[in-house]
Amino acid sequence: MEYREFKRLGVKTSLLGFGCMRLPTLTGPADIDEREAVRMIRYGIDRGINYVDTAWGYHEEMSQPLVAKALAGGYRQKTYLATKLPCWLVTKPEDLDFYLNEQLRRCGTDHIDFYLLHALDQGRWNNLMKVDVLHFLERAKRDGRIRFAGFSFHDKLATFKTIVDAYPFDMAQIQLNYLDQDLQAGLEGMRYAAERGTDVVVMEPLKGGQLTHKLPQKALEILDASHENLSAAAWAFKWVAHHPEIKVILSGMSSMEQLEENLRIFEHLPAQNLTALQAQTLEKVRTYLNSRIKVPCTDCQYCLPCPHNVFIPKIFEQYNRGSIFGDYTGPRGFYQSLVGDGQDASACVACGACEAACPQHLSIIELLRKADKALA
Ligand SMILES: NC(=O)c1ccc[n+]([C@@H]2O[C@H](COP(=O)([O-])OP(=O)(O)OC[C@H]3O[C@@H](n4cnc5c(N)ncnc54)[C@H](OP(=O)(O)O)[C@@H]3O)[C@@H](O)[C@H]2O)c1
Known part of the structure; x- marks a missing residue:
């Protein structure tokens, strides 16, 4: 040692x-x-x-x-x-x-x-x-x-x-x-x-x-x-x-x-x-794992606070984690805690405030729907 x-x-x-x-x-x-x-x-x-x-x-x-x-x-x-x-x-x-x-x-x-x-x-x-x-x-x-x-x-x-x-x-x-x-x-x-x-x-x-x-x-x-x-x-x-x-x-x-x-x-x-x-x-392994990322969110948090309390970067982090490792068990468990706090993607009303603020120009509303489908 x-x-x-x-x-x-x-x-x-x-x-x-x-x-x-x-x-x-x-x-x-x-x-x-x-x-x-x-x-x-x-x-x-x-x-x-x-x-x-x-x-x-x-x-x-x-x-x-x-x-x-x-x-x-x-x-x-x-x-x-x-x-x-x-x-x-x-x-x-x-x-x-x-x-x-x-x-x-x-x-x-x-x-x-x-x-x-x-x-x-x-x-x-x-x-x-x-x-x-x-x-x-x-x-x-x-x-x-x-x-x-x-x-x-x-x-x-x-x-x-x-x-x-x-x-x-x-x-x-x-x-x-x-x-x-x-x-x-x-x-x-x-x-x-x-x-x-x-x-x-x-x-x-x-x-x-x-x-x-x-x-x-x-x-x-x-x-x-x-x-x-x-x-x-x-x-x-x-x-x-x-x-x-x-x-x-x-x-x-x-x-x-x-x-x-x-x-x-x-x-x-x-x-x-x-x-x-x-x-x-x-x-090479890192490049490969990163290629499995679903949402290129940098967690800058410009999209927060969401007027409807959706914890956008956290949802994308869990969505990416599930996709990178091909295992959604942990991310789904975490997502349930967001559901409990009313911070999951189902609280999104598509107001678009986040998309206007996102410096990566992500289609957040659509991506939240996809994340919800994978995690809920
Ligand atoms: N301060 C903080 O905010 C904070 C946050 C996180 C962690 N920590 C501290 O840092 C410590 C280390 O973090 P971590 O526990 O996440 O460390 P880690 O080494 O990244 O993960 C530990 C897990 O890796 C797996 N593992 C360990 N050795 C292995 C081996 N030889 N082969 C295969 N799988 C192996 C086990 O998971 P499976 O049993 O699922 O296989 C184990 O539970 C924690 O225990 C805690 O003390 C602090």
Whole structure:
């Protein structure tokens, strides 16, 4: 296992980190298979993983108590523990202390190593600034409840840069994989943060499990044609590991087999490990996957707010996701949540306000109809 250094912090972390958002479950997301999950986390730590990532909301609030059990008996001392402030629940300054103290209790520890503002976007960032979150982080560092402060991120690059510039964060957690190089913070954000001393942790390196054997057949054939004898997951990890700015690659492993495979893969993943030929192969896969996109929406959100509350870019994102991977199961599930909130395409009255605003000149009304047909 390679260890990379957060230079400013003097901390060395294992390149593979354990993401505790997709632990094995029994009857539903909150019903974690405790024995197996504890066994897996300890197995990973025994074989070199020293970074464990959890959060308030994972597994319907059951991930942190599970992590506490897994890290009992000496494992906490071998681990950098990362967890996150549920920013969307914060309405007043006192909430900041409440959620941190409660999370210390749930995680069974007296300090968090990496405390992140969870899933920041522009709106959440604005709200947190109103409750003086930066002073709170300073105070929590001083009194020892947290060692390092960071944030995880899901919004546009410009917002990412604003946040990086606002405070010398110790780390930033971004979504990055060979398909999502330009999505959200992307490669440019990664470099921007690293140049300013904010090291990067990556989430969704396998795009939540899609850049694996679940790839469309043609994409798998492109990988096979290279005769590299690597699994699709290994290809995806290899691409992320190639960037020295990245200190930890989090994977949410749902079974012992996946954990064992990932440990094997990371035994052979030094930095700068991707040859030019291998990079070309992945670029071919990326081009192929992008050719399956149904709607060339760039998520600029000029179409929002829709007067009838239709969440246009989100619908197109899910439509594209289903088409790229030839599997609409996940996108349909997500679409149901939009239906519940009255934000799905059936709320469209074809007023055309979105089409007038769209810089890509998309026929949004017609495309929404098609998306609805695929997703509803
Ligand atoms: N802060 C945030 O906003 C945020 C958002 C997302 C994630 N995260 C954190 O980042 C972590 C990593 O993200 P992620 O879980 O999306 O990572 P990921 O590695 O992209 O996806 C994990 C999924 O990939 C599949 N998988 C893993 N290893 C595999 C292998 N060797 N072969 C085949 N399939 C494999 C499994 O899915 P199947 O079981 O379906 O096969 C697993 O559940 C999360 O666990 C969480 O801790 C944070």
